Amino acid sequence: MRSGRLGLSLGLDLLGARICSFDCLYCEVGATDALTLAQKPYVPAKRLLGELSAFAASMPPAFDVVTLGGLGEPCLNTDMDLIITGCREIFPGVPVAVLTNSSLLSQAAVRRRLALADIVLPSMDTLVPGEFAALNRPHPDLSLSAIRQGLLDFRSEYSGRLCLEILLVGGINDTAENLDALTDFCRELRPDRVDVVTMTRPGAYATAQAAPPDTLARFRAVLGAAVSGGDMGHGPAALRSRVATAALAGAPSRPAADPEETMARVAASLGRRPQTVKQLSVALGLPEDDISRAVTTLVHEKKIQARAELDHVFYQG
Numbered sequence: 001m002r003s004g005r006l007g008l009s010l011g012l013d014l015l016g017a018r019i020c021s022f023d024c025l026y027c028e029v030g031a032t033d034a035l036t037l038a039q040k041p042y043v044p045a046k047r048l049l050g051e052l053s054a055f056a057a058s059m060p061p062a063f064d065v066v067t068l069g070g071l072g073e074p075c076l077n078t079d080m081d082l083i084i085t086g087c088r089e090i091f092p093g094v095p096v097a098v099l100t101n102s103s104l105l106s107q108a109a110v111r112r113r114l115a116l117a118d119i120v121l122p123s124m125d126t127l128v129p130g131e132f133a134a135l136n137r138p139h140p141d142l143s144l145s146a147i148r149q150g151l152l153d154f155r156s157e158y159s160g161r162l163c164l165e166i167l168l169v170g171g172i173n174d175t176a177e178n179l180d181a182l183t184d185f186c187r188e189l190r191p192d193r194v195d196v197v198t199m200t201r202p203g204a205y206a207t208a209q210a211a212p213p214d215t216l217a218r219f220r221a222v223l224g225a226a227v228s229g230g231d232m233g234h235g236p237a238a239l240r241s242r243v244a245t246a247a248l249a250g251a252p253s254r255p256a257a258d259p260e261e262t263m264a265r266v267a268a269s270l271g272r273r274p275q276t277v278k279q280l281s282v283a284l285g286l287p288e289d290d291i292s293r294a295v296t297t298l299v300h301e302k303k304i305q306a307r308a309e310l311d312h313v314f315y316q317g
Helices: 045-058 080-090 108-114 129-136 144-157 176-189 213-227 242-248 259-270 277-284 288-300
Strands: 007-013 065-069 096-100 119-122 161-168 193-198 231-233 305-309 312-316
Touching: 045 080, 065 080, 080 096, 080 108, 108 144, 119 144, 144 176, 161 176, 161 213, 176 213, 193 213, 259 277, 259 288, 259 312, 277 288, 277 312, 288 305, 288 312
Parallel strands: 007 065, 065 096, 096 119, 119 161, 161 193, 193 231
Antiparallel strands: 305 312
């Protein structure tokens, strides 16, 4: 999949289900089924790495990064350190990134496992307690102040690349109070990169709406100045291969795949998150015309659904 943050990315699901410490309004994979802080090997390293080894034997790596994430919070998986190490052995020279909501970083054991990654992309959407409760809908035993301190502690221990992500939802965490708090936090955290983004796909709950462009611009400008020396990003990170860079710059797509294969890949991708035809085209590296034909057939066969939201037509499994 092409990631808006990391370029061409091989994504690995460490949960196998919607298991998370948050139930965020905006989550594109849907509402959390199991809101928990319980840590265990939800997807065991042996099983995941076995499947990955078989995949690598059949297809040489043509991606920029291996990304650990999935349907929930990957740091809940106690085999994460083994998975990171195994990914490096299977794909030498390919960096390993982890997406995290930062909720477990107050725990030293979690920080040790996470510190093995080459790139860590933690989220911190708001530092205003009321906004945090309304937007991220955390497990009741979580403390925003502990999460904040845990991320600062991780930063002091971690030698890799830290890319902070802030997702704004209109009318919830796009406030002046949050901007002031995040500005102070960024100065203290000193991330290598900050991404301020908003919703581009339907969220888990209809109350979540994209923040307006002028709000995004204001947050990016202020936080960019606060980072001072880091990258103020709000698009793909500078980790793409030449192939991915050329593709995103408008280079010709690869030849059209077999229609049945295209439909299978589209259906699998839509099983993870809702997407538009354009988003599917970028994610799968296939021409939009091929994607359009595939979704038309899949809708007709009632294997996927179409819905209008955020001024676009999204398809979902």
